Amino acid sequence: MSEPNDNENNPSEDIDATSFASILAGVKRMREQYGGASVTEAVETVPEQASVSEPQPVSIPEPSSITTPRTSPIPSTSSRTTLLKPTAEPLRPYQQPAPVNSTSTSKHSTHRSASIAEILVSKSQTGNPLLKESMMKLTPWKFDSTILSDYYISPTFQILFLSLKYYKIKPEYIWTRLKKWNKGTSVVASQRINDRALRILLVVVDIDGHQEVLRKLSDICIKNDLTMVLAWSFEEAGNYIAMAKQLDNAPSKTISSIKGIRGVDYNSSVVEAFTGIRSVNKTDVSNLLANCKSVKQIVLESCKEDSENMLADIGGLGSTKLRNLRQVFSEPFIYNKQYNQD
Numbered sequence: 001m002s003e004p005n006d007n008e009n010n011p012s013e014d015i016d017a018t019s020f021a022s023i024l025a026g027v028k029r030m031r032e033q034y035g036g037a038s039v040t041e042a043v044e045t046v047p048e049q050a051s052v053s054e055p056q057p058v059s060i061p062e063p064s065s066i067t068t069p070r071t072s073p074i075p076s077t078s079s080r081t082t083l084l085k086p087t088a089e090p091l092r093p094y095q096q097p098a099p100v101n102s103t104s105t106s107k108h109s110t111h112r113s114a115s116i117a118e119i120l121v122s123k124s125q126t127g128n129p130l131l132k133e134s135m136m137k138l139t140p141w142k143f144d145s146t147i148l149s150d151y152y153i154s155p156t157f158q159i160l161f162l163s164l165k166y167y168k169i170k171p172e173y174i175w176t177r178l179k180k181w182n183k184g185t186s187v188v189a190s191q192r193i194n195d196r197a198l199r200i201l202l203v204v205v206d207i208d209g210h211q212e213v214l215r216k217l218s219d220i221c222i223k224n225d226l227t228m229v230l231a232w233s234f235e236e237a238g239n240y241i242a243m244a245k246q247l248d249n250a251p252s253k254t255i256s257s258i259k260g261i262r263g264v265d266y267n268s269s270v271v272e273a274f275t276g277i278r279s280v281n282k283t284d285v286s287n288l289l290a291n292c293k294s295v296k297q298i299v300l301e302s303c304k305e306d307s308e309n310m311l312a313d314i315g316g317l318g319s320t321k322l323r324n325l326r327q328v329f330s331e332p333f334i335y336n337k338q339y340n341q342d
Contacts, residue, residue, distance in 0.1 A: 119245050120144040120152035125161065130204075134238025139245055148181045149199075151241050154248050156197045159241060160226070162217075164207045174217070178224055200244075201226045204237050270295060278324050287314050299329045 119141035121131070126143070130136060149158035160181065162174060181199075201221055203214070214230070221228045231237035267289070274285040291314055292298045301311050302325040311317055311325075 118142055119241065120147050122147055122150045122152075125150050128161070128234070130161075130234040130238030130241070134235045135242035136238040139242040151202075153241075153244050157200075157244060157248050158197065159200045159202050159244070161202050161204075161237070163204045164210055164213055167213065167217075168207060174220060178220075182224075199226050201228045202231060202237055202240060203228060204231050204234060206233075274298075277328050279321050280324065284316055284321060287316060298325075302326050302329045 117140060119136075119139060121141050121143050123143055123145045125131070131141075144152070147158075150161040151159040153159065160177060167174060201217065203217060205214075207213070214228075217228060220226070229240060231240060270289065271282050271285045274280055274288070275282060288298050288311070291310075292301060298311075301309060302322070309322065311322055
């Protein structure tokens with residue numbers, strides 16, 4: 001029966017050494033040993049759960065229970081910023097520039113866009129027969145009083161029209177037009193010579209004895225960077241203008257059709273020349289070279305009569321092909337030259 005009394009006299013033995021109450025009890029004993037003040041008031045302020053006999057295990061929070069600060073999600077549509085400039089402004093998405101309003105373009109650009117679809121004709125060409133008697137009837141065109149040439153095909157292709165009958169009546173007309181075309185000067189500037197623009201003087205030969213007149217016009221064209229094209233009727237002149245518009249709309253195809261594919265060796269050159277004759281093909285040219293051995297012999301045999309012509313024995317050469325060969329090699333090389341019949 002003495003054990004409870006012993007426990008009451010030694011309350012510190014019932015207190016766990018790891019509890020807060022045991023720490024206070026130890027401090028109290030130390031103060032009593034050294035004559036310190038009582039700590040009864042401090043003990044009374046200890047909460048009741050601190051005097052519990054069974055110590056509560058210290059709970060260590062698990063790593064998973066650590067709360068991280070919540071961050072608001074960044075919207076995907078937020079604009080990026082840059083510090084390359086003095087003021088860090090947000091970079092906006094790139095936007096293509098708006099198309100230029102066609103109504104605000106200059107007259108020169110308007111002419112360029114219009115020339116793609118139609119030919120611009122000067123007001124001075126009103127009543128010209130070529131507008132009604134040629135392929136110009138099927139080609140779109142319109143009058144324009146702002147152009148300097150007579151027929152504006154494109155910025156790099158322009159035509160000046162001249163009739164020899166009108167030129168004989170007013171020879172100063174061509175000089176007046178050239179001065180207007182050169183913007184007030186009769187001298188061709190060096191910049192115009194190197195601008196790669198094709199300027200044509202389209203001449204209709206409608207008079208007799210035109211040789212001397214054409215010689216003078218040729219001299220004018222050379223000095224003014226013009227290319228002279230002759231037409232023997234208004235219909236032919238109109239066809240030239242309409243064809244120029246068609247070829248200008250397809251420049252790459254035109255260049256390839258003009259240049260063609262030229263052979264580099266002798267046989268290829270002969271084949272290219274002879275296939276230009278109607279109904280003669282490459283096989284016929286090969287047979288002609290195999291039997292005649294040279295171009296000279298082919299020409300001589302083609303000009304002979306049918307009874308003496310050995311080309312009739314070559315396979316593939318009928319009467320039509322032989323007649324075409326004879327016609328090509330028998331006609332004069334220069335039409336206006338008188339040849340001796342010896």
